[in-house]
Amino acid sequence: MKTSIARKVLMALSGFFLIVFLLQHFIINFTSVFGHGETFNSLSHFMGTSPMVQFVAQPILIFGVIFHLAMGMYLEAQNNKARNVKYVMNKPGENASWMSRNMIITGVMILLFLGLHFYDFWIPEIKTKFIDGDMSGALNGVEGTRYFHELQHKFVDVWRVIIYCLSFVFLSLHLLHGFQSAFQSVGFRNHKYLPTIKKLGNLYAVLIPAGFIFIALFHYLTQL
Amino acid sequence: MSDKTMNLTLKIWRQKDAKSKGKMETYPVTGISEHMSFLEMLDVLNEQLVVEGKEPVEFDHDCREGICGMCSLHINGEAHGPDRRVTTCQLHMRMFKDGETIYIEPFRAKGFPVVKDLVVDRSAFDRIQHAGGFVSVNTSGNTIDANAIPVPKDDADEAFNAATCIGCGACVASCKNASAMLFVSAKVSQFSLLPQGKVEAKDRVMKMVKQMDLEGFGNCTNTGACEVECPKGISLDNIARMNREYLKASLK
Ligand code: HEM
Ligand code: SF4
Ligand code: FES
Numbered sequence: 001m002k003t004s005i006a007r008k009v010l011m012a013l014s015g016f017f018l019i020v021f022l023l024q025h026f027i028i029n030f031t032s033v034f035g036h037g038e039t040f041n042s043l044s045h046f047m048g049t050s051p052m053v054q055f056v057a058q059p060i061l062i063f064g065v066i067f068h069l070a071m072g073m074y075l076e077a078q079n080n081k082a083r084n085v086k087y088v089m090n091k092p093g094e095n096a097s098w099m100s101r102n103m104i105i106t107g108v109m110i111l112l113f114l115g116l117h118f119y120d121f122w123i124p125e126i127k128t129k130f131i132d133g134d135m136s137g138a139l140n141g142v143e144g145t146r147y148f149h150e151l152q153h154k155f156v157d158v159w160r161v162i163i164y165c166l167s168f169v170f171l172s173l174h175l176l177h178g179f180q181s182a183f184q185s186v187g188f189r190n191h192k193y194l195p196t197i198k199k200l201g202n203l204y205a206v207l208i209p210a211g212f213i214f215i216a217l218f219h220y221l222t223q224l
Numbered sequence: 225m226s227d228k229t230m231n232l233t234l235k236i237w238r239q240k241d242a243k244s245k246g247k248m249e250t251y252p253v254t255g256i257s258e259h260m261s262f263l264e265m266l267d268v269l270n271e272q273l274v275v276e277g278k279e280p281v282e283f284d285h286d287c288r289e290g291i292c293g294m295c296s297l298h299i300n301g302e303a304h305g306p307d308r309r310v311t312t313c314q315l316h317m318r319m320f321k322d323g324e325t326i327y328i329e330p331f332r333a334k335g336f337p338v339v340k341d342l343v344v345d346r347s348a349f350d351r352i353q354h355a356g357g358f359v360s361v362n363t364s365g366n367t368i369d370a371n372a373i374p375v376p377k378d379d380a381d382e383a384f385n386a387a388t389c390i391g392c393g394a395c396v397a398s399c400k401n402a403s404a405m406l407f408v409s410a411k412v413s414q415f416s417l418l419p420q421g422k423v424e425a426k427d428r429v430m431k432m433v434k435q436m437d438l439e440g441f442g443n444c445t446n447t448g449a450c451e452v453e454c455p456k457g458i459s460l461d462n463i464a465r466m467n468r469e470y471l472k473a474s475l476k
Contacts, residue, residue, distance in 0.1 A: 003433050004403075004443045005470045075443050079401035082442030084334045088235070088248055089327035091301030092400060095452035101400055103445060181446040187468030190461050 007075060012185035014068040015178055019204070021061055026208050033218045037148030045137045045144035048125065069111055076104045099177035106174040113167035120154055155219035164216045168209040175205035228258045230322035234269065236281055237329045239338050242345075246338065248327075258318040262305060263288060263295060265317055266328075282341035288313040290455065293390030296397070297342055298329040303394035303453045311392060311455045331397035334440040335404065348439040349391050349407060355435035356428035357411040359420050379417045386413035388456045395450035395458070401442030406450040408436050409466035410458045416469055426473040433470060 028047070032040035047053050092101055099106070128134050139146035155161055179201030183189050189197065231254045239246025253269050260268075263285050270280035286294035295312040299305035305315045320326060328342065336344040361368070375383075389410035396404050412429050415421025421428075444463060451460050 003470075004405075004437050004441075005433055005467055006474070008443055009467065009471065075445070079403070079442035079445070082334050082402035082440060083332055083400075085332050085338075087298055087301065087329055087332055088237070089301045089329065090298075092449070094302055094306075095398055095449040096400070096447035100445065100447035177446075184446045184460065184464050185444075185467060187464045187466075187471060189464040191459070194461075 007071065008185045011068070011071050011075065012182035014064050014071065015182040017064045018068060019175070019179065019182075021064070022208060023204075026211055029215050030211060032148060032151055033215060037151070040151070041137075041145050041148050044147035048129065048137060048147070049135055065114070069107065072104065072107050097177065099173050100181070103174060103177060106170045109167060109170035110174060113163070113170070116160075116163065116167075120160075121150075124150070152219055152223060155216055156223055158220065161216050161220045165213045168212045168216075171212075172205050172209035175209070176202065179205055228318075228322075229255045230258065230317065230320065230324075232256060232265075232320065232323070233325040235325060235327045236342070238281070238341055239330075241340055242337055246341075248329075256317055258316070260317045261288070261313055262297070262299065262315040262317065263313050282339075282343050284343050285313060290314045291390060293392035296331045296344060296346075296393060298327075298331055298397055300327050303331065303397040304392075304455055308452070309455055309457055311390075311394075314455075331393055333393075333396045333402035335402065336393060336396060344393075346391070346393050348441070349393065349404070351439065352404070352408055352432055352435045353391075353411060356424070356431035357415070359415060360424065361420070373419050375418055383414050383417040386410045386417070386458065386462055389414075389454075389458050390456060392455060394453045394455060396441060398449040398453035399442065399444075400447060400449065401445055403444045403450075404436050404439070404441040405444040405463050405466070406454060406458055406460070408432050409462035412466045412469060413462045416465065425469060426476060429466060429469040429473050433466075 028040070028043045031037070031043060034040075137144040137146050139149050155164075180189075180194075180197050183193075183197045183201075231252070234251045234253060235248050236251060237246055238249045251269055251273075253265065253272065256265050256268065263283070266281060266283055273280045284294050284296050286292045288295070290311045290313060293311070295304075297304065297312045299312065299315070304310060304312045305319065307315050307319050330336075330338050330342045330344045331346075333344075335348040336346055339345050387410075389407060391407060393407070395406035396402050399406075412432060415428060416425050446460070446463075448460055451458065
């Protein structure tokens with residue numbers, strides 16, 4: 001934690017962790033477009049009631065997110081200080097991509113989205129499970145079936161769908177730089193691996209957010 | 225050879241000394257040949273200023289052939305100007321258009337304080353070098369044959385490429401974070417690839433990184449601006465190598 005490289009490596013490790021989490025999150029959500037969400041319901045019920053997931057994985061995830069965004073903001077502040085006088089004329093676009101220069105902007109957009117996302121899903125979950133004490137996941141008396149219903153319910157509002165889709169675009173921009181950057185930060189890069197890492201990164205950064213957009217639109221359009 | 229000349233408007237950062245507040249000043253220059261280097265163009269301006277009884281513009285330079293790394297300047301928003309793989313002394317006026325306005329500023333970084341006008345103090349790089357950018361070899365009396373230890377050609381080439389860094393600081397000047405990682409990684413790599421440098425590898429990377437941080441340079445976020453603006457084409461691969469070296473050294 002003491003040197004720039006140590007912080008950079010930790011930033012990358014938290015980034016990798018979030019990338020893996022996001023893949024998992026995507027796969028579970030994707031099951032909601034099949035049938036009447038039976039698979040989605042059973043996976044959600046498992047995730048929502050398993051003590052391992054709830055009391056081990058979830059705290060690690062929350063720590064990971066908070067660490068990543070706190071470190072990101074700290075580094076941004078430090079980096080701003082490292083250029084105490086700004087250029088009168090500067091052309092940053094001549095030598096670096098917009099994505100790489102604006103990780104803090106795309107990151108903060110993701111953070112704002114997370115606020116809404118927590119308000120939409122996480123807070124109601126906590127309320128149902130731990131305040132009302134209802135762990136059954138029951139809808140109309142059928143155990144473990146409320147999740148799909150709650151998901152669908154959120155994607156009726158067109159504004160919410162629009163905000164979700166826009167946020168996924170920011171996520172994509174964040175990952176278009178972040179994915180390959182994280183490899184560089186941990187030293188896993190040379191001219192032999194680089195093209196593969198870049199391709200893989202672009203694939204992930206486009207497909208996963210596009211998949212999330214598909215899921216949001218799917219539920220909106222099938223409920224019109 | 226045709227000899228096109230041009231008239232330009234220069235906007236130059238003027239600052240009396242390290243403590244004073246500086247500002248941009250405007251100077252017209254006329255009859256600049258397209259074959260002049262950027263520094264020769266500034267010479268013309270300075271001669272003109274001297275004749276007018278004004279203080280000439282202070283700027284750094286030495287070899288004027290792209291090998292010493294002394295010339296600096298942030299020209300029209302880019303370190304060493306719009307051309308690629310060149311220092312300011314090798315930048316030709318044919319890269320500019322007649323009638324153009326050219327912004328000339330010093331390299332900006334907390335680690336490179338302005339001394340006067342366009343001159344910045346880059347001794348932070350020297351201090352980073354002193355911290356570990358060397359190999360300890362006993363040179364008293366018995367000279368060691370340079371070829372006594374065989375080095376694989378690929379390693380020798382990579383080390384040589386890293387060693388072409390001239391310490392100009394364009395990487396710092398271009399980086400949005402004013403990070404010195406490209407420079408430091410070149411200096412770490414040129415030794416760590418060779419058997420002679422492996423002995424002190426662990427100490428070297430730790431000490432140089434520590435000094436780099438102390439000098440107030442920012443953290444690398446892998447934007448790659450440094451690699452694009454570097455006059456010697458030092459590769460980002462070197463930064464990855466330094467990160468590996470650092471991880472290895474801190475885990476051991
Ligand atoms: C919660 C809001 C978030 C904020 C404020 C944020 C902020 C940042 C910032 C400022 C950086 C650049 C720091 C640097 O390169 O040194 C960064 C890098 C990164 N972020 Fe995020 N981020 C957020 C969410 C995410 C999410 C959800 C993911 C992945 C799913 C992610 C993946 C990455 C990756 C892979 C990197 C590159 C790490 C590296 O360069 O070593 N971030 N983030
Ligand atoms: S790495 Fe390139 S830009 Fe940086 S100091 Fe060395 S030669 Fe100059
Ligand atoms: S004056 Fe020596 S490199 Fe430009």
